[in-house]
Amino acid sequence: MENDIKLFKETRAKIKAYGYFTWLMSWDQETEAPKGSVEYRTKQYEIIATEMYHVESNPAYLEAIERLYQNLDQLGDPDFKTEIKKTYKGLRVIKLVPMNEYIDYQVLTSQGSHIWAQAKEENNFELFRPTLEKIVEFNRKLVKYLETDELKGYDILLDFFEEGFGVKEYDLFFDTLKRDLVPFVMEVTARKPKTFNRKLSKSVFPALQQKAFSHYLMDVFSYNKNHGLLKESAHPFTSGVTSTDTRITTHYHEDQLASSIFSTIHEMGHAIYEMQNDLKYDDTFLHGGTSLGIHESQSRMYENMIGRSKVFWDLHYPKLVELFPKQLKNIEVDEFLAYINQAKRSLIRIEADELTYALHVMVRYELEKQLIKGTLKVKDLPKKWNQLMKAYVGIRPKTDREGVLQDIHWSGGAIGYFPTYALGSAYAAQMYQAMNKELDIEKAIAENNIKAINEWLKIHVHQFAGSKTPKEILQICSQEDFNPHYYVEYLKAKFR
Amino acid sequence: MENDIKLFKETRAKIKAYGYFTWLMSWDQETEAPKGSVEYRTKQYEIIATEMYHVESNPAYLEAIERLYQNLDQLGDPDFKTEIKKTYKGLRVIKLVPMNEYIDYQVLTSQGSHIWAQAKEENNFELFRPTLEKIVEFNRKLVKYLETDELKGYDILLDFFEEGFGVKEYDLFFDTLKRDLVPFVMEVTARKPKTFNRKLSKSVFPALQQKAFSHYLMDVFSYNKNHGLLKESAHPFTSGVTSTDTRITTHYHEDQLASSIFSTIHEMGHAIYEMQNDLKYDDTFLHGGTSLGIHESQSRMYENMIGRSKVFWDLHYPKLVELFPKQLKNIEVDEFLAYINQAKRSLIRIEADELTYALHVMVRYELEKQLIKGTLKVKDLPKKWNQLMKAYVGIRPKTDREGVLQDIHWSGGAIGYFPTYALGSAYAAQMYQAMNKELDIEKAIAENNIKAINEWLKIHVHQFAGSKTPKEILQICSQEDFNPHYYVEYLKAKFR
Numbered sequence: 007m008e009n010d011i012k013l014f015k016e017t018r019a020k021i022k023a024y025g026y027f028t029w030l031m032s033w034d035q036e037t038e039a040p041k042g043s044v045e046y047r048t049k050q051y052e053i054i055a056t057e058m059y060h061v062e063s064n065p066a067y068l069e070a071i072e073r074l075y076q077n078l079d080q081l082g083d084p085d086f087k088t089e090i091k092k093t094y095k096g097l098r099v100i101k102l103v104p105m106n107e108y109i110d111y112q113v114l115t116s117q118g119s120h121i122w123a124q125a126k127e128e129n130n131f132e133l134f135r136p137t138l139e140k141i142v143e144f145n146r147k148l149v150k151y152l153e154t155d156e157l158k159g160y161d162i163l164l165d166f167f168e169e170g171f172g173v174k175e176y177d178l179f180f181d182t183l184k185r186d187l188v189p190f191v192m193e194v195t196a197r198k199p200k201t202f203n204r205k206l207s208k209s210v211f212p213a214l215q216q217k218a219f220s221h222y223l224m225d226v227f228s229y230n231k232n233h234g235l236l237k238e239s240a241h242p243f244t245s246g247v248t249s250t251d252t253r254i255t256t257h258y259h260e261d262q263l264a265s266s267i268f269s270t271i272h273e274m275g276h277a278i279y280e281m282q283n284d285l286k287y288d289d290t291f292l293h294g295g296t297s298l299g300i301h302e303s304q305s306r307m308y309e310n311m312i313g314r315s316k317v318f319w320d321l322h323y324p325k326l327v328e329l330f331p332k333q334l335k336n337i338e339v340d341e342f343l344a345y346i347n348q349a350k351r352s353l354i355r356i357e358a359d360e361l362t363y364a365l366h367v368m369v370r371y372e373l374e375k376q377l378i379k380g381t382l383k384v385k386d387l388p389k390k391w392n393q394l395m396k397a398y399v400g401i402r403p404k405t406d407r408e409g410v411l412q413d414i415h416w417s418g419g420a421i422g423y424f425p426t427y428a429l430g431s432a433y434a435a436q437m438y439q440a441m442n443k444e445l446d447i448e449k450a451i452a453e454n455n456i457k458a459i460n461e462w463l464k465i466h467v468h469q470f471a472g473s474k475t476p477k478e479i480l481q482i483c484s485q486e487d488f489n490p491h492y493y494v495e496y497l498k499a500k501f502r
Numbered sequence: 503m504e505n506d507i508k509l510f511k512e513t514r515a516k517i518k519a520y521g522y523f524t525w526l527m528s529w530d531q532e533t534e535a536p537k538g539s540v541e542y543r544t545k546q547y548e549i550i551a552t553e554m555y556h557v558e559s560n561p562a563y564l565e566a567i568e569r570l571y572q573n574l575d576q577l578g579d580p581d582f583k584t585e586i587k588k589t590y591k592g593l594r595v596i597k598l599v600p601m602n603e604y605i606d607y608q609v610l611t612s613q614g615s616h617i618w619a620q621a622k623e624e625n626n627f628e629l630f631r632p633t634l635e636k637i638v639e640f641n642r643k644l645v646k647y648l649e650t651d652e653l654k655g656y657d658i659l660l661d662f663f664e665e666g667f668g669v670k671e672y673d674l675f676f677d678t679l680k681r682d683l684v685p686f687v688m689e690v691t692a693r694k695p696k697t698f699n700r701k702l703s704k705s706v707f708p709a710l711q712q713k714a715f716s717h718y719l720m721d722v723f724s725y726n727k728n729h730g731l732l733k734e735s736a737h738p739f740t741s742g743v744t745s746t747d748t749r750i751t752t753h754y755h756e757d758q759l760a761s762s763i764f765s766t767i768h769e770m771g772h773a774i775y776e777m778q779n780d781l782k783y784d785d786t787f788l789h790g791g792t793s794l795g796i797h798e799s800q801s802r803m804y805e806n807m808i809g810r811s812k813v814f815w816d817l818h819y820p821k822l823v824e825l826f827p828k829q830l831k832n833i834e835v836d837e838f839l840a841y842i843n844q845a846k847r848s849l850i851r852i853e854a855d856e857l858t859y860a861l862h863v864m865v866r867y868e869l870e871k872q873l874i875k876g877t878l879k880v881k882d883l884p885k886k887w888n889q890l891m892k893a894y895v896g897i898r899p900k901t902d903r904e905g906v907l908q909d910i911h912w913s914g915g916a917i918g919y920f921p922t923y924a925l926g927s928a929y930a931a932q933m934y935q936a937m938n939k940e941l942d943i944e945k946a947i948a949e950n951n952i953k954a955i956n957e958w959l960k961i962h963v964h965q966f967a968g969s970k971t972p973k974e975i976l977q978i979c980s981q982e983d984f985n986p987h988y989y990v991e992y993l994k995a996k997f998r
Binding site for chain 2: 019023038040046049051230253288
């Protein structure tokens, strides 16, 4: 037992060290590496990945994990138990799926994004169909290999991305949205859209001033610059390797003012979560957050619930006007607020607003569920997509490019991932309401004291890293199971 | 034999891959990594360094190199022969020095820079003396362990840093400087210094405009942005890992205009050298340049011989005035030229001008030679330093901080390194004169065609990477052995 623990910890240290270098390589690549350096870098990466594979697949290490898992009860430290459970779970795929099928699938999904990109470019679903069929087929076999008494079918895929959340939980969630949110959205989005001062959409907003405002926001949100930094990249992202090194990026579009503001705040939500993980998890596999859903709850709470609130902009709008005096001349804060909180029916998920976003996700959930169950064929996917879009969002795509081909996820094999996007906002609403009982959130924002919000989230969510499940986190911070009611109420109150 | 070659190449690939990651880590650390991330990074680095050590010290690999070296004649490819020779030479230290002494020395030199920094801070040579005595003592033992029929004493240390250059070569070089340059420098620097328009030294030169000019210079020098980038760091440096990824940094001091300009050009000299290494060396240990001296010759040729020339500024000064219209108002190009080409007696090597620089190096060479020979004791070093400064540069330091304690090099064990700094400029003068026979350099500069200069250097110097010795490079590009005469003539012509 002691030897097994020792071997586990030694191997973990090596895996973390290799992980550090691949993390850094990817950060460099996404933010600044010269274009022409890709070939050499890829070659070095392949060599390191092979070394890392030998470390991770060392039979003695795998056997040690197996034995530790069989003797979980004898491990005193609950965090260590959790780590062994998670590691064991991750290794089940390698153990139970025939090696040749697994490798074929890796090859298939690594090529998938190129084929998808071409199909999207050409608006030609048929080009992507054979690949997607194979991906769905593999996932249907995969869930057979991995099924247990507790988990079967689509549940297994959903659980990969959000532990403890299966069809039962999601059905309850999305049924609530269908019943309470869809009619409300149809009503709100049927109204004639408000018109705004043309300067908001037609001005040029120089990158330098946008950057200055993003740096101002870093201070407003108490983002710890000693443990992170803000840079630029094509698509904004958070890249954290430890609580002391969690970096973010944003993108400055000079024809759009809001984009960089809300990207920066969104990524700070992700980053502050990881920065506030307890330090003791830095050297374990538990650092980084417990799930995609909880992660997204933090980014969306910061972006939408704090960052798009009236109280926030009453305080910070003057700073924005100071940086863009001509562009924002004669535009009052309330007009700006209405501008950044518009709700309308739209086709593209990543451009959707706060009100309609979850409904885009619901479309994908329904389709995945049926694909894995076998009640929907890939060839019928575009038609079904368009039907559901009309039913849930109230708008029907004219092309597959704006419909079923819009997202990259399936082409890389990510089935079961999408639903976590919708969970995030719903978790956030539940957490916000719980926090508000102990801390006057609007007052904290108005007093430029977001630090107090960070502190509450640290104690109730962030510190735990991956040591608690999403369900446990919700219980800790709200003394309640997941309850989508708060989310619907929040949206109704805001967009009524 | 074939197995040995195979093992060598496989191990080389791994060493290069680990090298890539440590390169990237150090680049990140020097340019942007958040301060608070150092502890975690160091821990990961130690783990990777241990893995790398196992790869490099694998007995089968060491035996393969030994056998390949014994059978050099049977290796057809001359580049491969050179690589085996260099690798073997590098391993001699590990083979011939007793392990405990070697490790003690590593510890000593890793702590040395802290002790030196404190001694410099406090202007207290006695604090540094015991450490420096141990370092000198080890190097005196080291040369005994490593001596061969051909190389003995200080020659061994000098050869580490500049293959083929020992006391014989350096004495010839520095004797020439003593005889022909020192009297000239004394005469020139005795003149009353010219006074310049106060705006040159008292204006503020905003970093943003300096940056714009550095980027302009990248185009002027045809620095390949597809294979590199320019960033900022505390001290400017070049960091290359392959011909397709060679990055540079500079530093913008808003109270100094010239600093960033000449740092950028200097680093481009280093970078263009490595970028123009033949691609075939990317995967070998030969990529990167043949020696410190040849490397420095490129940076100094670009910086001083091209970048400080009249013909260069006649073309590019208007661009500088465009960026700094107020600061450079009423300052003609000739005054600017005189300003950036001042020569005066000074105490600090890294701030010395083109004319006096080599004399600072000569002081260090004389001292090192005597320390290793044993004719000078460390305790007498400060006194001797001050005497030589007076004799060669014409000025005597008042404190050790401005004298013997100014440089970090010895504290890290680098004895034999300094002389390469002076070689660089002398090589450059010899190369320039040779190039000028085939290419009208001033015409190329005047026609904004530095590309033609890069091209000549690529063919005669850069492409060979580490496959030729410095002496061979000089023969190839000038059909002559090293001849410091060109250097003295160049300086006399310029500063007369």
